[in-house]
Amino acid sequence: MAPYSKEMRREVLAACDRGEGTRAVALRFKCSESWVRRVKQERRELNKTAPLVTRRRTPLWERYRQRMLALIAERPDMTLQELKDELQTTLSRQTLCTALAKLRQTLKKSPESRRARPPGRPATPRRVARAASGLGPGPTRLYRRNVGQDQHDQTPRP
Numbered sequence: 001m002a003p004y005s006k007e008m009r010r011e012v013l014a015a016c017d018r019g020e021g022t023r024a025v026a027l028r029f030k031c032s033e034s035w036v037r038r039v040k041q042e043r044r045e046l047n048k049t050a051p052l053v054t055r056r057r058t059p060l061w062e063r064y065r066q067r068m069l070a071l072i073a074e075r076p077d078m079t080l081q082e083l084k085d086e087l088q089t090t091l092s093r094q095t096l097c098t099a100l101a102k103l104r105q106t107l108k109k110s111p112e113s114r115r116a117r118p119p120g121r122p123a124t125p126r127r128v129a130r131a132a133s134g135l136g137p138g139p140t141r142l143y144r145r146n147v148g149q150d151q152h153d154q155t156p157r158p
Helices: 006-017 022-029 033-046 060-074 080-087 093-102 125-133
Strands: none
Touching: 006 022, 006 033, 022 033, 060 080, 060 093, 080 093
16 A cells, blocks of 8 residues: 655644644544644654655675576576575575576476475485385285175075
8 A cells, every 4th residue: 555645644743733633634634643743742852753664675686696596507407405505505405496487487306305306205215115125015915895795785585
């Protein structure tokens, strides 16, 4: 939401200086009483009558922009930690991830600890040993319901 204009602030302050009450000024200018009180307080304490001009802060990663783009073009399979090490920066990996998202760049590799397994399936020692031996998942098991011994199966007709 945009701040009220300088002119409106000046008119509100002029009306207050003429002796009008806060509620009357708020009703006349169609704003809240708390805003009128705040404008008067800012003038009294900070000698400020204009709205604060917001300045856009440049992100910390901005000075690494060209170097990041060059490194990713050179090695698109690097991890965030490897990128951080190459840049020799104290920025966090999350900051670098945000920067890459803003630059519309992606890294193609996941960290060492999360490779070579399907998501949600931890690599247990038994699974690793079975995969190494080439045995596969094991024999297929038949359950009672598949053999015709389930309690809900119909009795065979003679």
